[in-house]
Amino acid sequence: MFLTPDNLQALWLTFQVAALTTLILLVLGTPLAWWLARSRGWLARPVGALVALPLVLPPSVLGFYLLVGLGPNGPVGAWMLSLGLPTLPFTFTGLVVASVFYSLPFMVQPILNSMQALGERPLEVAASLRAGPLDTFFNVVLPLCKPGLITGCIMSFAHTVGEFGVVLMVGGNIPGETRVVSVQIFDHVEALEYADAHRLAAVMLVFAFAVLLALQFYNARHAHRSAA
Amino acid sequence: MSSAQTLTLHAQLRRADFALDVQLDLPGHGITALFGPSGSGKTTCLRVLAGLERAARGLVRVGDTVWQDSARSVFVPTHRRALGYVFQEASLLHHLTVEGNLRFGFDRTPAAQRRHDWRHGLELLGIGHLLQRWPHDLSGGERQRVAIARALATSPQLLLMDEPLAALDAARKAEILPWLEQLHESLDVPVVYVTHSLDEVARLADHVVLLDQGRVQAEGPLADMLTRADLPMAQGDGAVSVLMGHCSGFSPSDLLAVYDIDGGHLLLPQSRQGVPRTGTAARLSIQARDVSLSLQQPAQTSVLNVLPARVMDVQESVPGQVLVGLGLGPEGGGARLLSRISRLSCHRLGIVPGLTVYAQIKGVAMVR
Numbered sequence: 001m002f003l004t005p006d007n008l009q010a011l012w013l014t015f016q017v018a019a020l021t022t023l024i025l026l027v028l029g030t031p032l033a034w035w036l037a038r039s040r041g042w043l044a045r046p047v048g049a050l051v052a053l054p055l056v057l058p059p060s061v062l063g064f065y066l067l068v069g070l071g072p073n074g075p076v077g078a079w080m081l082s083l084g085l086p087t088l089p090f091t092f093t094g095l096v097v098a099s100v101f102y103s104l105p106f107m108v109q110p111i112l113n114s115m116q117a118l119g120e121r122p123l124e125v126a127a128s129l130r131a132g133p134l135d136t137f138f139n140v141v142l143p144l145c146k147p148g149l150i151t152g153c154i155m156s157f158a159h160t161v162g163e164f165g166v167v168l169m170v171g172g173n174i175p176g177e178t179r180v181v182s183v184q185i186f187d188h189v190e191a192l193e194y195a196d197a198h199r200l201a202a203v204m205l206v207f208a209f210a211v212l213l214a215l216q217f218y219n220a221r222h223a224h225r226s227a228a
Numbered sequence: 229m230s231s232a233q234t235l236t237l238h239a240q241l242r243r244a245d246f247a248l249d250v251q252l253d254l255p256g257h258g259i260t261a262l263f264g265p266s267g268s269g270k271t272t273c274l275r276v277l278a279g280l281e282r283a284a285r286g287l288v289r290v291g292d293t294v295w296q297d298s299a300r301s302v303f304v305p306t307h308r309r310a311l312g313y314v315f316q317e318a319s320l321l322h323h324l325t326v327e328g329n330l331r332f333g334f335d336r337t338p339a340a341q342r343r344h345d346w347r348h349g350l351e352l353l354g355i356g357h358l359l360q361r362w363p364h365d366l367s368g369g370e371r372q373r374v375a376i377a378r379a380l381a382t383s384p385q386l387l388l389m390d391e392p393l394a395a396l397d398a399a400r401k402a403e404i405l406p407w408l409e410q411l412h413e414s415l416d417v418p419v420v421y422v423t424h425s426l427d428e429v430a431r432l433a434d435h436v437v438l439l440d441q442g443r444v445q446a447e448g449p450l451a452d453m454l455t456r457a458d459l460p461m462a463q464g465d466g467a468v469s470v471l472m473g474h475c476s477g478f479s480p481s482d483l484l485a486v487y488d489i490d491g492g493h494l495l496l497p498q499s500r501q502g503v504p505r506t507g508t509a510a511r512l513s514i515q516a517r518d519v520s521l522s523l524q525q526p527a528q529t530s531v532l533n534v535l536p537a538r539v540m541d542v543q544e545s546v547p548g549q550v551l552v553g554l555g556l557g558p559e560g561g562g563a564r565l566l567s568r569i570s571r572l573s574c575h576r577l578g579i580v581p582g583l584t585v586y587a588q589i590k591g592v593a594m595v596r
Contacts, residue, residue: 121319124280127306128313129333130382135307139332143323 007200009176010184017092017180018160021099022107025156028100029107030149034137036108037115055105063169066098070170090172095180098170099160106155114148115141147222151215158211161204233291235260235386235418239276239283248272248283248442256291258434259412259419261450263426263461268439270422271316274388277420278313279306290386290418310341312379312417314389318371320363326374327359333382342383349377352414353407369400373407380415387419393428408432409595426466430454430513431595455564457543457553462566465546467516469565470595475504484532487512491555491562492535494592511595516551518591519567523577525586533589537565539581542574550574554587 003011032051036044054062070088071077077087088094122144126136142149164182171178173187181200188197233256241248248269254260262270275281277288279295282303288296295304312333320329334346350356353373363371372392379387392408393401405428412419412432423429429436429450436453438445438461446459454461455469473487473494485498487510494512498504526534538560545551550571556562565587569579579585 121315122321124306124313125315125319125321126332127280128278128311129378130307130336131332132305132307135336140321140323144321146323 003199003203004196006175007181007184007196010179010181010200011203013092013176013178014161014180014182017095017099018157020096021103021160022153022157024096024100025103025107026149026153029104029152029156030111030142033108033111033115034141036112051108052105054102059102059163059165060169062102063098063166066101066166066170070094070097089170090174090178092177095167095171095178098166099163102163102166103156103159106159107152110151110155111145111148114145118144147219150218154211154215158208162208234289235291235420236287236289237273237277238285238287239273240285241272241276241281241283246272246442248276250439250442250444252437252444252447254418254420254437254447255435256418257416259421259432260435260437261429261433262420262422262437262439263424263429263433264439264445265424267441269442270424270439271390272442273439274313274390274420274422277386278311278388279304279309280313293385307336310337310383310385312382312384312387314372314375314379314387314392316391317395318363318366318368319375320366320371320378322363324363325359326355326361326363326366329363329374329378330359330381333378337382344383346381349380352380352411353377367400368396369403372396372400372404376407376411384417387415387417389419389421391422391424393425394423405431426461426464426468429461430468430470431511451563455553455566457541457551462516462551462553463543463545467545467551467566467568469514469516469519469563471512471514471563471565473510473512475506475508475510477506478503489556489563491537491557494535494589495532496592496594513593513595514565514589515591516566516568518589519554519565520588520590521552521567521569521573521577521579522586522588523583526588529588531588531590533592535565535587535589537562537585537587539579539583539585540564541581542579544571548572550579552579554585556587558584560584 036048067089068074069076072081072087080087088097118141122140123136126140131139162182167178167180167183173179173183181204185197185200188200235254235256237250237252239248239250250273262273264270272281276283276286285298286296294302295309296302321332324332330346353376355370355373355377358366358370358374366374376392393404396404409431421432433450436450437447438453438459446453451470451472453459456462461467471489473489475485476488476493477486478498483498484495485504487494487496535556536558537554537556538558539552540555540560541553543551545568548571549568552567552569554565554567556565567587
């Protein structure tokens with residue numbers, strides 16, 4: 001067997017976290033991007049900065065604040081405890097919540113870019129063809145922003161797969177619950193199991209390259225089509 | 229919509245570098261051209277009509293339907309206005325095929341408002357063979373034709389066109405103009421057409437509004453507006469008169485058709501294929517520079533069309549040249565015609581208002 005059951009478990013867990021995170025981000029990030037693209041108010045500026053924060057912040061900083069905030073003594077954690085809910089740190093759910101924060105800009109930014117590139121014209125065209133605002137959003141804006149949506153999903157997924165610092169802070173290292181691939185590789189190296197680390201690292205390398213290559217081909221094809 | 233109804237546009241609007249203040253009551257039928265230099269507010273007027281721009285104080289009414297009345301805080305958003313809008317550049321939704329674009333508006337038009345099927349404009353605009361094509365596979369002219377058909381598919385009460393030919397080269401313009409002219413014949417919807425091309429005005433418009441710096445400089449029927457000596461259309465190099473005529477006869481041996489106009493008649497060469505029926509209405513355009521003047525009836529001339537006319541006004545135009553406004557017929561009571569002659573000739577012939585002259589017309593074009 002190329003990969004040990006432990007490694008396979010870590011891979012499967014990583015896939016689950018990334019897929020769920022991407023799905024949540026798609027649902028939350030798309031309207032957020034639309035609001036950021038359309039809002040003329042001042043509030044869009046600080047919110048835009050907040051969304052971009054994970055791009056520049058060390059993951060450990062973000063992880064630290066999430067850990068504190070979501071922990072039993074933090075504001076969110078205390079509130080959840082008062083409702084009789086378990087706290088999130090060191091759980092699968094907590095890992096997904098942290099990933100959503102961490103990968104937010106990777107979903108929002110590409111969608112926002114394509115929405116801004118859209119300009120006013122398609123919206124005015126849709127209005128002149130009797131489409132109301134919601135109708136226009138779903139039947140004109142989203143189809144025209146498909147490249148941005150696809151890029152956002154791929155980037156969010158890939159970025160979530162690649163996270164380490166936030167996972168370590170919020171998720172810890174619980175097999176089958178929070179031990180994702182990046183942590184697993186770290187463990188292998190710590191234990192001097194270089195062969196196992198190599199196999200898993202190689203899988204990640206091939207995966208990352210394949211994803212980015214696919215994205216390149218998609219963008220090239222799309223650029224060709226819209227330039228025609 | 230009955231032709232007795234009118235289209236009302238009263239709008240006051242202020243932007244950083246521009247102010248619009250217009251009071252227009254336009255005919256509820258035919259093509260109204262909004263004409264003027266860029267920055268004169270043509271497009272803004274159109275956008276206020278469509279509700280894409282909200283005038284601070286405005287009244288927009290099509291027949292009995294009120295779209296905006298700021299005095300009563302009424303503002304109907306664009307998607308609830310029964311209008312068609314053709315933008316300057318290709319504005320097809322490029323995630324949809326031609327058919328998808330045509331159906332987009334049709335599907336969203338309430339069934340009770342539909343006057344025809346979405347295929348209505350296909351034949352009119354000659355795009356039936358393009359239905360399965362994608363917008364990026366179409367030429368500029370084809371895209372604009374699809375955009376017009378798409379606007380028609382929503383059964384609009386009002387069709388708004390914002391320089392639909394401006395982004396096209398001369399060949400594409402020539403390709404699409406006949407479709408627009410046909411549209412005029414077969415359409416029962418009033419059209420407001422923004423343009424800065426005098427040629428398009430002469431060919432398409434029935435009514436002209438001249439805008440300048442956000443205000444209405446003049447408005448009136450096409451033939452009057454083109455030949456008013458005080459307006460820029462007559463002063464420019466492309467000054468042209470448009471005469472409305474009816475075919476009253478055809479000589480097969482000479483291949484000439486006779487058109488009766490107000491104050492005379494004109495002979496027009498015709499191809500064998502295009503023999504006009506007697507009674508057919510036509511729009512004839514005559515360039516001011518193609519009209520020369522003579523004090524006596526020229527006895528021996530190759531010019532086919534020589535009409536007696538009376539000089540109504542004389543005005544300096546381009547340096548060294550004068551623009552002579554003529555009324556056709558010996559008394560000058562007929563249609564108005566412009567002649568551009570050199571200032572020297574004007575002095576030599578002693579051309580002054582009231583004089584009876586003979587207008588030699590070197591070229592007549594049937595624009596429709």
